[in-house]
Amino acid sequence: MVWWPLPCVALLPVHGDLLARDGVSSVQEWEDSLADETAALRDVSSDVCWQGGFTKERCCRGDPSTTSECWDGSYSFGECCPNADCWMGDAFTYDFCCGDKYGATGNPACWSGSFTHQLCCLANATSNSWADILASEIETEQFYKMDDFYTDAQYGDEWGYYSKGHVLLGGGKGGQGTESTQQFAHFTTYPMALSPHFARVFCRLLFIMWVQLNERAPFRIVEMGAGSGQLAYDTQQCVRTNALGLAPALWRRWAAAFEYTIMERSPALRQRQQARGLRSVAGDAQSAASCKSVLAALAASPACTGGLDAPECQATERGTPEAGASVVLSNELLDAFAPVKLRFGLYGKPNITDCRSWQEVSLVHTITEEKLQELLRVLGYSQDMADSTISQVRGYTDATFCAMANSTIGLEVQKQVSANTSCLAITFSLSELVNHLDLGVPFASHNMRMRIRKDGKLSDRLRMITERLNSELQTSVALPRDVYRQVRHQLRDLPDLEAEFLHATQTHLFPVSIGEERCEDLQWWFKAHEARIARLALFYRKLGYPALHLVVRPGEDNFVDLVDCLLGPTGGFKLSLDYGANFEGLAHSLSVDGTNDGIFVPPIPHELMEGLPECHNFWPKCAGRIDWTTFVDFTNLAAAGEWRGWRTVFYGPQNLLEQLSRLNMSLHGQSYSIPGYAVLQDGWASRHVKGWYGRESDMDGTGVQRWTSFKALLLEKPSAKESLSPILFPSWHLDARLVDPCWSFDPSTVPLADWIPRQGNDPHDALTKLTDEINQQLGRQYAEGYEEAQLAVRLVDFLVAKSGCDILRQEAAASALEQPGKWNAMRKRLLLKWGDMWGEETVTRVARGVFERLAGEDVANATSPFACAGQQAAALLCDLPGGASKAGGV
Numbered sequence: 001m002v003w004w005p006l007p008c009v010a011l012l013p014v015h016g017d018l019l020a021r022d023g024v025s026s027v028q029e030w031e032d033s034l035a036d037e038t039a040a041l042r043d044v045s046s047d048v049c050w051q052g053g054f055t056k057e058r059c060c061r062g063d064p065s066t067t068s069e070c071w072d073g074s075y076s077f078g079e080c081c082p083n084a085d086c087w088m089g090d091a092f093t094y095d096f097c098c099g100d101k102y103g104a105t106g107n108p109a110c111w112s113g114s115f116t117h118q119l120c121c122l123a124n125a126t127s128n129s130w131a132d133i134l135a136s137e138i139e140t141e142q143f144y145k146m147d148d149f150y151t152d153a154q155y156g157d158e159w160g161y162y163s164k165g166h167v168l169l170g171g172g173k174g175g176q177g178t179e180s181t182q183q184f185a186h187f188t189t190y191p192m193a194l195s196p197h198f199a200r201v202f203c204r205l206l207f208i209m210w211v212q213l214n215e216r217a218p219f220r221i222v223e224m225g226a227g228s229g230q231l232a233y234d235t236q237q238c239v240r241t242n243a244l245g246l247a248p249a250l251w252r253r254w255a256a257a258f259e260y261t262i263m264e265r266s267p268a269l270r271q272r273q274q275a276r277g278l279r280s281v282a283g284d285a286q287s288a289a290s291c292k293s294v295l296a297a298l299a300a301s302p303a304c305t306g307g308l309d310a311p312e313c314q315a316t317e318r319g320t321p322e323a324g325a326s327v328v329l330s331n332e333l334l335d336a337f338a339p340v341k342l343r344f345g346l347y348g349k350p351n352i353t354d355c356r357s358w359q360e361v362s363l364v365h366t367i368t369e370e371k372l373q374e375l376l377r378v379l380g381y382s383q384d385m386a387d388s389t390i391s392q393v394r395g396y397t398d399a400t401f402c403a404m405a406n407s408t409i410g411l412e413v414q415k416q417v418s419a420n421t422s423c424l425a426i427t428f429s430l431s432e433l434v435n436h437l438d439l440g441v442p443f444a445s446h447n448m449r450m451r452i453r454k455d456g457k458l459s460d461r462l463r464m465i466t467e468r469l470n471s472e473l474q475t476s477v478a479l480p481r482d483v484y485r486q487v488r489h490q491l492r493d494l495p496d497l498e499a500e501f502l503h504a505t506q507t508h509l510f511p512v513s514i515g516e517e518r519c520e521d522l523q524w525w526f527k528a529h530e531a532r533i534a535r536l537a538l539f540y541r542k543l544g545y546p547a548l549h550l551v552v553r554p555g556e557d558n559f560v561d562l563v564d565c566l567l568g569p570t571g572g573f574k575l576s577l578d579y580g581a582n583f584e585g586l587a588h589s590l591s592v593d594g595t596n597d598g599i600f601v602p603p604i605p606h607e608l609m610e611g612l613p614e615c616h617n618f619w620p621k622c623a624g625r626i627d628w629t630t631f632v633d634f635t636n637l638a639a640a641g642e643w644r645g646w647r648t649v650f651y652g653p654q655n656l657l658e659q660l661s662r663l664n665m666s667l668h669g670q671s672y673s674i675p676g677y678a679v680l681q682d683g684w685a686s687r688h689v690k691g692w693y694g695r696e697s698d699m700d701g702t703g704v705q706r707w708t709s710f711k712a713l714l715l716e717k718p719s720a721k722e723s724l725s726p727i728l729f730p731s732w733h734l735d736a737r738l739v740d741p742c743w744s745f746d747p748s749t750v751p752l753a754d755w756i757p758r759q760g761n762d763p764h765d766a767l768t769k770l771t772d773e774i775n776q777q778l779g780r781q782y783a784e785g786y787e788e789a790q791l792a793v794r795l796v797d798f799l800v801a802k803s804g805c806d807i808l809r810q811e812a813a814a815s816a817l818e819q820p821g822k823w824n825a826m827r828k829r830l831l832l833k834w835g836d837m838w839g840e841e842t843v844t845r846v847a848r849g850v851f852e853r854l855a856g857e858d859v860a861n862a863t864s865p866f867a868c869a870g871q872q873a874a875a876l877l878c879d880l881p882g883g884a885s886k887a888g889g890v
Contacts, residue, residue: 018639018648018735019528026737027352030534033541034349041347041541044442045450049080056081060123063087063094078408079450082127085136086120088408097121114356126348127444130409131359131511134430137403140512142396142480143362147338147554150599152485153623154336155265155284159488159498161624162336165268189332190577190654190710191231193688196243197679199234201658202329202575204244204677206235207254208726209327209573214668217257218312220298222325222566224285224559225333226262229273236260236278245675259301263294285330286337286555291565292317299323319568326572328563334578334632337555340518341590341597343434343511344533344548345443346541352533353526355519359511361597363620365484366424366476369394371504378497379490390477397478401427409445412452416459417466424478425470431510432465433458435594440546472506479505488624498625499611507620509597521554528639532583532735539753540591542763549590551598551630560640564717571717573726574641577654580632581708584736585749589631589708592750599628631708635734641715649725650714652732653790655679655693657712659728661801661877676801685837694790695837706786707748728880729793730872742868747785751778785865788846791838792870795847796877798833799826805878813854846870 050056059070060081071077078084087094097110098121106117114132119125154161191198210219226232238244239258242251263283264270273280281297283290296315304313311322319325341361344350350357367375369390376386402423404410413426434441439458442448451458479487491498514522526533536548563574580586590596599619604626609615615622638648650656660676679692690696696706714727725731732748733739739746746754752770755778759766799807806812807826816822827844834843850870853859 018635018642026531026534026538030352030538033538041440041442041544041546043348043444043447044455045080045082045444045446048450048454049075056123061121066094079446079453081123082125082444082446083120083123084446084449085128085133085408086115094121126350127446129345129356129359129443129513130430130445130448132513133445134404134407134409134427135512136407138400140362142400142482143364143510143512144481144484145340145518146361146363146597147340148481149363149620149623150338150628152488153620154338154628156624158485158492159624161627162266162269164492164624189227189230190688190692191234191331192228193686194679194692195230196234196237197677197681198692199231200238200243200677201679202231203235203238204659204674205575205657205726206258206327207244207246208663208665208674210254210257211665211667211672211674212724212726213326213572215253215257216326217253218259218301218303219254219257219327220301220325221258221260221327221329222263222294222298223260223329223331224263224283225330225336226264226273226278226280227269227332229262229269229276229278229280231329231331232260232262232273232278233276244677250672259298259303261294261297263290263297285333285562286558288558288561288565291319291562294325294566295319295323298325318565321568321570324568324570324572325566328566328572328574330576330578332578334553334556334559334576334637335580335629337553337559337630337632339551339553339598339630342514342550342552344537344550346537346545346547347443347447350443350537352530352537353523355514355522358514358522360514360518361509362512364428364508364510365479366473366506366508367479367501367504368475369477370475372477375487375497375501375504389483393477393479393483396480397424401478409448409452412449413462413466416452416463418470421466421470422473422476424473424476425466428469428473428508428510429462429466431508432469433462434511434547436461437545437592437594440544442546476506496611499613502622502625503613507618522552524557524640524643525552525636528643529583529636531737532587532635535736536584536587536591539757539763543767545591547591547594548587549594549596550587551590551633552636553630553633556633556636557640560637560644560646560715564644564646567717573649574646574715574717575712576632576637577657577710577712578632579629579708579710580634581711582734582736582748583633583635585707585753586631586633588750588753598630600630602627602629632711634711634713637713638715638734641717644717646715646717648713648731648734649716650712650727650729650731651734652711652730653694654710654712655790656729656793657727658797660797663728665724676797680833680837690837693794693837694787696787706783707750724880728873728876729797730869730876740865740868742862742871743865744862745782745785745865747782747789747865751782754782788842788864788866789869791834791842791846792850792866793873794834795830795843795850796870796873798830800874800877802829805874808854808874808878810854810856813851814856817848817851817855850874 046056054070059067060077060083064071064077064087086092086097092110097107098117099107106121110120111117114128116125119127152158152160155163157163206221210216213219223232239255246254260279262273262278262280263285264273264280265282265284270280270282279297281293283293295318299313299315301313304310311320314320314323316323343359343361344352344357372390372393373386376389381389405414405423405426409430410426413430414421417426433439439461441458442451452462453459487501488498491501533548533550540548560574567574586598590598597619601616601619604615608626612622612625615626619628634651638651641648658678660678662676663674665672665674680689694706694709696709714725736746736749745758752775756763756766759769796808807816816826827847830843830847831840846866849864849867853863853867853871854874
């Protein structure tokens with residue numbers, strides 16, 4: 001099967017309704033495809049079993065003994081009938097559940113969950129998944145849920161990377177860091193690398209929001225997860241020193257209203273922030289329960305020292321018009337929210353909003369008995385205590401994994417492998433097999449039994465995996481989650497021994513059914529994204545993929561709930577910056593590679609690597625000792641806001657928060673002229689400055705894809721009426737159906753995921769046209785399209801700041817193109833500012849494309865994203881009431 005390398009977000013203020021049922025057409029098309037047997041992934045059992053008078057209705061309406069003439073040495077009830085798992089064991093029989101005496105709906109005592117009358121008596125429903133059958137006789141409570149493991153390793157009190165202080169430079173293997181620096185050990189954030197300019201862009205935006213909120217006083221900012229506190233420090237300095245250059249009377253009102261509070265989960269970081277004189281309160285951004293403590297901190301403002309009876313000084317359960325927050329900020333916070341990886345099987349007739357159609361990935365840790373014995377002795381266990389602990393985990397391993405190995409699925413595997421194969425190897429080989437996308441591993445248990453028994457390619461692969469795992473796990477035991485936590489607790493102050501433990505353990509990913517609590521948490525997510533999931537399911541089903549792989553962070557919904565609580569009834573803004581993309585782009589990157597869990601290990605400094613195993617090859621390996629990160633799903637955040645009645649104001653690359661040109665506003669009977677500000681001053685453009693402006697591809701011509709790079713999402717909780725956007729630049733789309741029709745291609749997603757549908761309705765036909773040369777060209781085209789859409793906005797903003805809007809009018813644009821002298825003079829100015837960063841050819845080509853669009857050339861047809869972005873930026877800057885004007889020399 002041909003697929004693509006992973007690689008690249010779209011324009012116009014087109015946010016539409018992310019929850020709109022005009023996406024119902026996608027859902028309906030998906031449901032129609034389920035009724036079309038020719039469009040579905042093939043049910044191998046039906047294809048093989050039902051021939052020559054043998055039908056499912058005749059042979060499966062019963063148990064294995066009901067129509068024994070259907071079964072011989074070639075075919076069995078268990079591999080042909082979807083209801084085979086209804087009659088495993090002695091407790092339930094066909095007569096007991098489906099006998100005539102129980103009437104048309106059978107014996108109600110038999111029906112639970114997916115075991116229904118339709119399935120068991122009539123064989124007329126989707127079979128149970130093989131993963132469910134594999135784990136049907138065990139409890140998976142002691143498997144580690146992915147989000148729990150992620151949270152423990154990042155923020156857990158015992159061994160969390162942030163909680164233990166490894167995040168701080170000098171934290172080393174023992175944690176805690178030093179008092180002498182504000183830098184992180186693992187990364188440098190934009191507020192630090194671009195200080196103070198990054199914060200001044202924020203400062204200007206906050207001022208515009210304050211104006212739009214009718215100069216609200218107090219104007220309270222809450223930054224969540226402030227890291228070193230650099231953004232908070234520089235923003236407050238910007239306000240105190242009038243770095244924006246506001247008129248004196250206006251600045252005095254602004255500075256008097258401005259208050260800034262940090263909410264921080266990490267004790268080590270909170271201590272660092274407070275040491276810088278910043279107000280910081282403990283709280284978890286993934287829990288709405290943090291609202292009360294943050295509001296209490298806001299009510300403890302210095303302004304309330306002598307006015308405790310004032311409404312703004314009253315601590316409440318939820319924000320009030322007087323005592324709530326006005327703006328909630330986050331920068332590089334959301335990527336740390338704990339992820340859950342989900343798998344949606346595309347075989348049969350799965351229901352998108354039914355949890356039974358989904359599985360979630362959990363984790364299991366193993367260690368050899370010898371290593372565990374050695375570790376326990378070093379920890380001071382007596383021999384009896386050590387033997388007891390090992391006996392406990394050995395018993396857990398046998399009870400759990402041998403039960404799975406003896407399920408109907410496990411027994412089929414046993415027939416294919418050596419007699420001495422361990423239960424762990426049998427079980428984990430099945431979970432690993434899921435990621436072999438070329439095999440098209442089915443969802444239904446009877447299909448899986450059929451494939452294991454009769455599909456030579458699948459059984460050969462299964463044997464190969466099982467043999468490898470058996471050699472690795474022959475003397476190993478599985479650690480229940482609670483035992484793993486206990487060991488990490490005992491190792492918390494023993495970094496060298498902790499590193500030995502990380503060397504000795506293996507982590508295995510295992511699909512399990514979604515439990516009731518998780519199902520309840522995901523209901524809003526299923527409903528909010530049903531249409532998007534349906535489009536993805538159709539796309540991958542047509543290509544023959546067996547499943548979708550998606551990542552959801554439950555904390556994102558909780559985060560928006562927390563912000564909603566803080567903003568109160570009169571509303572305000574939420575602004576988040578992080579790396580990520582829209583829902584569908586991220587889903588494509590996960591679904592084409594089953595081993596991609598959506599969790600990434602940033603470059604690790606040498607100091608942190610001392611004594612550790614190789615940490616980059618598999619993200620869980622060095623849990624607690626290194627940082628992890630994920631790509632943020634901005635569509636999900638915006639949908640969570642829309643769910644609560646908010647609106648999306650802006651989404652796009654982070655540098656579009658910057659406006660060099662002046663902004664003129666008339667609101668609430670007052671006029672404001674707000675100076676522009678730019679991160680790029682007259683100095684050298686550093687790597688981080690280039691990154692800020694979107695110039696992030698490598699310079700050797702290979703075209704690194706940047707579609708998941710830093711974005712900003714601005715949401716507004718509406719008050720009496722909608723206000724104009726504080727950001728006067730084109731907003732990118734959050735849903736594939738809202739892609740700008742001006743664009744000839746969409747650089748905001750995986751290139752082939754956009755290219756294939758543009759070739760027609762048959763994706764297989766499109767793939768037959770795909771060559772390595774075309775694939776490479778697409779990679780470069782989409783990478784350049786992503787970056788140049790940002791450059792076009794910067795060029796337009798620069799021209800407005802230097803020359804005003806008249807130069808961008810249609811007649812003036814046409815004149816500039818027709819007169820070489822005019823064009824070369826303007827081109828020279830653009831190259832002087834942007835040439836070193838972008839290169840002469842790119843600046844010239846993008847500028848010409850924008851001016852051709854402004855001049856009215858071929859405007860009826862779709863064109864390059866950068867030409868669209870430049871045209872839209874000019875309209876937003878120059879055609880809105882007020883807008884931009886010449887700001888003078890910069």
